[in-house]
Amino acid sequence: MTPINKIIRGCGNLPHVGPHPGTETLFLFCALGGVGGAKFGWVGALFGFAATLACFGPIYLWGAYDRAELSDTCEAEENRRAS
Numbered sequence: 001m002t003p004i005n006k007i008i009r010g011c012g013n014l015p016h017v018g019p020h021p022g023t024e025t026l027f028l029f030c031a032l033g034g035v036g037g038a039k040f041g042w043v044g045a046l047f048g049f050a051a052t053l054a055c056f057g058p059i060y061l062w063g064a065y066d067r068a069e070l071s072d073t074c075e076a077e078e079n080r081r082a083s
Contacts, residue, residue, distance in 0.1 A: 003065060006072075010064030017067050023061035026053075026060045 013019045030052045037048025 007061050007064045007069035008067070010071075011061075012069035014067060014071040016071040016078075020060075022060050022063055026056055029056050050080060058073055 011020055013025070029047050033052025034045045034049035036044070037044035037051075041049075
């Protein structure tokens, strides 16, 4: 499985680790960045949102990849114990 597929899976709800705990926090920070830039109009709001996403998005995606790896490890261990 490619790393991009693992990141996409990790952003969702995985059977062994549950939903990504940072999803709501990421959206909150991006919304606050947009609100902070809104004093410069719509362009400022979009820039604030995008800048916040550029700062915190990689951390979120790194966590998603790590969660997918952990879920795969737990599943492999569970399958090993079952056989």
